[in-house]
Amino acid sequence: MKYRALGASGVSVSEVGFGAWGIGGAYGSVDRAESLRALARAEEFGCNFVDTAMVYGDSELVLGEFLAGRRSKWLIATKFSGQPEGLEATLDKQLVRMGIDAVDLYQIHWAPSQAEQELYEALYRVKKAGKARLIGISLYSIADINSVLKQGRIDVIQLPFSLLDPDPFLAKLDLIRRTGVGVIIRSSLKEGFLTGKYRRDAVFPDPDDQRHGWTPEQIAATVDSAERFRFIEAEAGSMAVGAACYPLCFAETSTVVLGTKSVAQADSNFGVVSGSRLSDASLRRIQSLQREMGLYDRKGRIRDALRFF
Numbered sequence: 564m565k566y567r568a569l570g571a572s573g574v575s576v577s578e579v580g581f582g583a584w585g586i587g588g589a590y591g592s593v594d595r596a597e598s599l600r601a602l603a604r605a606e607e608f609g610c611n612f613v614d615t616a617m618v619y620g621d622s623e624l625v626l627g628e629f630l631a632g633r634r635s636k637w638l639i640a641t642k643f644s645g646q647p648e649g650l651e652a653t654l655d656k657q658l659v660r661m662g663i664d665a666v667d668l669y670q671i672h673w674a675p676s677q678a679e680q681e682l683y684e685a686l687y688r689v690k691k692a693g694k695a696r697l698i699g700i701s702l703y704s705i706a707d708i709n710s711v712l713k714q715g716r717i718d719v720i721q722l723p724f725s726l727l728d729p730d731p732f733l734a735k736l737d738l739i740r741r742t743g744v745g746v747i748i749r750s751s752l753k754e755g756f757l758t759g760k761y762r763r764d765a766v767f768p769d770p771d772d773q774r775h776g777w778t779p780e781q782i783a784a785t786v787d788s789a790e791r792f793r794f795i796e797a798e799a800g801s802m803a804v805g806a807a808c809y810p811l812c813f814a815e816t817s818t819v820v821l822g823t824k825s826v827a828q829a830d831s832n833f834g835v836v837s838g839s840r841l842s843d844a845s846l847r848r849i850q851s852l853q854r855e856m857g858l859y860d861r862k863g864r865i866r867d868a869l870r871f872f
């Protein structure tokens with residue numbers, strides 16, 4: 564496992580983190596024992612970062628069970644998702660659920676609006692109280708990045724970035740670099756569609772699966788779009804590894820959190836993805852495909868954002 568700086572926070576994070584939504588049931592039924600084995604396997608490979616939320620089913624409870632006796636090996640990130648009791652009372656509950664005294668990163672699950680600015684104050688207070696070592700915002704759009712980074716006191720942002728969703732990350736690389744904010748990348752496998760394992764006629768019958776409500780047209784269109792990037796398989800060994808290591812080709816990425824719920828996935832996500840990179844030629848081909856497919860949110864110029872290492 565390779566490690567990167569979590570922005571300017573002084574914290575070193577594994578470049579692949581454990582996305583713990585799946586072990587709470589986001590992608591259909593889960594086997595708790597297998598979830599615990601997947602977490603242990605991730606740890607064996609050197610993963611030290613896990614991202615969860617109270618709204619991810621049993622995820623925090625499974626983590627609580629897992630962390631007993633190994634707290635110091637992990638950086639734990641969770642989120643406030645708008646629970647009515649408020650941010651501070653919710654964090655207190657989450658600490659009890661996970662059996663820990665403090666989290667390493669506490670995030671608000673969306674970018675607060677103008678009317679919600681007091682949420683930032685609550686976030687600053689939990690940091691000051693030592694209940695959260697770092698604070699962050701999980702966000703979605705270019706406008707979100709602009710408004711959150713204006714605050715100047717946010718340690719980390721979390722955002723989606725994948726072959727099919729190049730923005731907002733690529734649009735805001737300069738600002739991200741200038742502010743020194745840590746960056747957690749999520750949804751790089753695009754609900755599994757960028758692993759190449761689904762066909763156009765895929766169905767998701769489990770009502771708890773977040774893809775259950777997708778229309779057949781949406782599924783077919785997503786599979787068709789993903790297939791255009793199939794060429795990365797030759798270089799990366801599999802679509803799943805190629806899609807997962809794409810964000811790691813950018814120095815501004817601190818860690819990519821991969822939704823993992825089995826030992827087999829952990830073997831790939833933590834044993835193979837870290838250290839994998841796509842070649843300059845592949846990154847250029849990806850960029851021109853993204854442009855051709857109209858995947859950039861921005862109007863006008865697409866800067867040459869590719870910087871590799």
Ligand SMILES: NC(=O)c1ccc[n+]([C@@H]2O[C@H](COP(=O)([O-])OP(=O)(O)OC[C@H]3O[C@@H](n4cnc5c(N)ncnc54)[C@H](OP(=O)(O)O)[C@@H]3O)[C@@H](O)[C@H]2O)c1
Pocket residue numbers: 581582583584585589590614615672701702721748749750751752753754755756758760803820821822823824827828829831832
């Ligand atoms: N707003 C927010 O803050 C927000 C939103 C979304 C996600 N997140 C965070 O980001 C994390 C990652 O996002 P995600 O879980 O939605 O999606 P993801 O990591 O992009 O994709 C998960 C999907 O990929 C599949 N998968 C994972 N590893 C695989 C492998 N090695 N081979 C084949 N398939 C594989 C899973 O398959 P199976 O279905 O078979 O398990 C699942 O369908 C979450 O766990 C959560 O921590 C945060």
